[in-house]
Amino acid sequence: MPVVIHIMAKVSINLATGSIQKEELIVGIDLGTTNSLVAFINPDKNPQVINDTGKGVLVPSVVHFGPTGDITVGNEAKDYLITDPQNTVFSVKRLLGRSYKDIENYKDFFSYKVIDDDSESLVKIKVGDKFYTPIELSGLILKELKVRAEHALKTPVNRAVITVPAYFNDSQRQATRDAGKLAGLDVLRIVNEPTAASLAYGIGLNPEETKTIAVYDLGGGTFDVSILQIQNGIFEVLSTNGNTFLGGDDFDSAIVDYWIEKNQLNKADLIADNKLAQRLRLKAEEAKKAFAHQSLFNEKIGDIWYTIDRNTFNELILPKVQETITCCQNALKDAKLEIGQIDEVIMVGGSTRTALVKKMVAEFFGRPVHDEVNPDEVVALGAAIQADVLAGNRSDILLLDVTPLSLGIETMGGLMDVIIPRNSKIPTKAGRQYTTSIDGQVNMKIAVYQGERDLIKENRKLAEFDLKGIPSMPAGFPKVDINFLLNADGILKIQAIELRSGVKQEVEVKPTYGITDDQVEQMLMDSITHAKDDVAQRMLIEARTEGEQMTYTVENFIKKYSNFLSITEISETTQYVQKLKDALTSGDKDLIHKSIDELNEFTRPFAERLMDEAISTAMKGKSIE
Ligand code: ADP
Numbered sequence: 046m047p048v049v050i051h052i053m054a055k056v057s058i059n060l061a062t063g064s065i066q067k068e069e070l071i072v073g074i075d076l077g078t079t080n081s082l083v084a085f086i087n088p089d090k091n092p093q094v095i096n097d098t099g100k101g102v103l104v105p106s107v108v109h110f111g112p113t114g115d116i117t118v119g120n121e122a123k124d125y126l127i128t129d130p131q132n133t134v135f136s137v138k139r140l141l142g143r144s145y146k147d148i149e150n151y152k153d154f155f156s157y158k159v160i161d162d163d164s165e166s167l168v169k170i171k172v173g174d175k176f177y178t179p180i181e182l183s184g185l186i187l188k189e190l191k192v193r194a195e196h197a198l199k200t201p202v203n204r205a206v207i208t209v210p211a212y213f214n215d216s217q218r219q220a221t222r223d224a225g226k227l228a229g230l231d232v233l234r235i236v237n238e239p240t241a242a243s244l245a246y247g248i249g250l251n252p253e254e255t256k257t258i259a260v261y262d263l264g265g266g267t268f269d270v271s272i273l274q275i276q277n278g279i280f281e282v283l284s285t286n287g288n289t290f291l292g293g294d295d296f297d298s299a300i301v302d303y304w305i306e307k308n309q310l311n312k313a314d315l316i317a318d319n320k321l322a323q324r325l326r327l328k329a330e331e332a333k334k335a336f337a338h339q340s341l342f343n344e345k346i347g348d349i350w351y352t353i354d355r356n357t358f359n360e361l362i363l364p365k366v367q368e369t370i371t372c373c374q375n376a377l378k379d380a381k382l383e384i385g386q387i388d389e390v391i392m393v394g395g396s397t398r399t400a401l402v403k404k405m406v407a408e409f410f411g412r413p414v415h416d417e418v419n420p421d422e423v424v425a426l427g428a429a430i431q432a433d434v435l436a437g438n439r440s441d442i443l444l445l446d447v448t449p450l451s452l453g454i455e456t457m458g459g460l461m462d463v464i465i466p467r468n469s470k471i472p473t474k475a476g477r478q479y480t481t482s483i484d485g486q487v488n489m490k491i492a493v494y495q496g497e498r499d500l501i502k503e504n505r506k507l508a509e510f511d512l513k514g515i516p517s518m519p520a521g522f523p524k525v526d527i528n529f530l531l532n533a534d535g536i537l538k539i540q541a542i543e544l545r546s547g548v549k550q551e552v553e554v555k556p557t558y559g560i561t562d563d564q565v566e567q568m569l570m571d572s573i574t575h576a577k578d579d580v581a582q583r584m585l586i587e588a589r590t591e592g593e594q595m596t597y598t599v600e601n602f603i604k605k606y607s608n609f610l611s612i613t614e615i616s617e618t619t620q621y622v623q624k625l626k627d628a629l630t631s632g633d634k635d636l637i638h639k640s641i642d643e644l645n646e647f648t649r650p651f652a653e654r655l656m657d658e659a660i661s662t663a664m665k666g667k668s669i670e
């Protein structure tokens with residue numbers, strides 16, 4: 046008997062009154078790298094984007110931190126990219142759920158400070174003397190969208206569907222959920238962007254139809270193409286391909302370089318004259334957009350000619366567009382499909398407005414592409430349709446069984462680490478790798494919880510067992526895979542396996558056993574009303590855990606390698622460790638991060654000097670206990 050829990054998706058929490066509501070609007074949000082926007086289903090039952098009192102539909106995904114603690118998001122913040130780049134954060138989506146190791150190759154791309162105190166933990170961003178996670182920053186963008194939607198619709202907006210690229214991994218999806226929660230949104234589902242785009246075209250809404258489609262998404266700075274198979278209303282991603290550093294910005298740069306050459310400008314002058322560089326960039330974007338309806342762009346400001354015709358533009362961008370076509374080829378190959386097997390091609394992202402892009406994609410697939418829906422709105426519109434389905438307003442559409450509460454395990458400091466997020470379709474499986482935090486640890490406690498709160502003590506315990514007989518190794522060495530498999534009957538199988546030794550342990554539980562719908566509702570409501578405190582606590586605990594780990598590692602290091610270090614080095618390190626220990630008792634997460642950063646900066650040269658591969662590995666890793 047499958048657990049039928051569709052009704053959970055319809056339960057909502059009104060933050061204003063603190064009560065459960067059965068009928069309430071659910072919005073669809075496209076949280077983009079360059080632009081974000083929100084859409085809803087209007088009373089005529091059509092998806093519609095929200096334009097709050099003429100502020101525009103697209104909200105640039107940019108956050109600025111002012112000197113007095115004032116935060117601005119969107120167009121206003123975008124202006125600060127030129128005047129105050131250190132305090133202006135853009136492209137934060139690139140950092141969501143990523144560790145420093147993931148991004149070190151392109152860290153120069155960011156004009157703000159990305160912190161790298163541990164290559165395997167999630168990145169943080171430093172603005173002034175405060176530390177922010179990409180989750181908090183994305184939360185600020187989502188909050189702005191929520192406020193705009195509430196203002197435009199004159200009703201509280203507490204529930205949302207948020208889209209992510211098809212290639213996002215678990216950690217990036219979880220980070221997106223957390224960002225929503227921080228913004229005070231109950232995130233009912235994370236939907237793939239190509240799936241949303243397809244829904245906006247009405248493809249996949251009919252459960253009878255089987256289709257294979259290609260979704261080509263060229264945004265501001267990223268490109269991806271996904272091949273989807275739709276069957277019985279289920280969207281399966283067959284393959285994705287792309288380049289996370291290719292987009293409309295490259296078209297702008299190509300025009301800028303062309304003008305620099307034509308006007309015989311000096312690149313060094315441009316670096317010195319930020320205003321001119323910026324003007325060139327803005328004019329280039331203007332010219333690019335103008336080619337939608339004219340074939341020549343011609344302006345003169347001061348001594349500089351901003352002249353380019355469409356043919357020249359097409360020549361300039363041809364190699365870039367060709368690159369995207371190669372990605373399409375690879376995506377097809379990975380999906381093991383021939384071009385003729387693609388039934389529909391959908392264009393997504395502002396940059397697909399460029400005629401050459403449309404032409405080349407249509408030529409490659411040998412069929413006309415779908416471009417009837419506004420390409421920078423199509424994802425949000427589709428998300429709104431998905432939201433409407435979840436709200437139960439479309440009786441024609443089948444809702445799949447979902448798990449009503451998140452399932453996860455306890456990690457250091459009593460935190461909940463979600464492995465299967467709530468509202469995941471079942472059956473489903475997910476897993477993550479953990480390690481030990483203490484040298485020679487041979488047992489690992491695995492405690493399984495259900496619920497939405499950040500602290501396990503607020504959630505419901507389902508099972509606990511020990512993975513015993515891990516061979517004695519330094520902390521960080523064991524590799525423990527924890528896999529959750531939730532089958533169609535709602536039975537959760539938990540498997541823990543230490544990969545180096547093969548030590549294994551399994552248990553089974555039924556998460557829905559002994560819990561009523563009312564209790565589930567209550568748990569959901571608590572998670573929203575406590576979201577702010579929970580996240581603050583989680584961040585403090587994470588900072589503490591990181592700090593404790595750091596003191597443990599550094600103290601061990603000094604003990605073991607004292608003869609490699611000078612007396613002054615040892616005493617100064619000890620002072621930094623003490624400062625960190627003091628910070629750990631303070632309850633101030635920024636102070637903890639600051640002290641970690643300082644200790645890290647100070648000890649980095651020793652580590653580089655002394656650490657052999659083995660020790661460096663031992664210093665990294667995420668641990669349960
Ligand atoms: P993302 O999904 O990365 O947030 P968008 O889909 O909003 O990005 O795309 C933004 C890009 O679309 C920018 O590079 C912008 O210059 C480009 N763009 C917007 N309108 C046009 C147009 N008419 N012609 C060409 N490019 C456009």
Ligand code: MG
Binds near residue numbers: 077078264394424
């Ligand atoms: Mg996009």
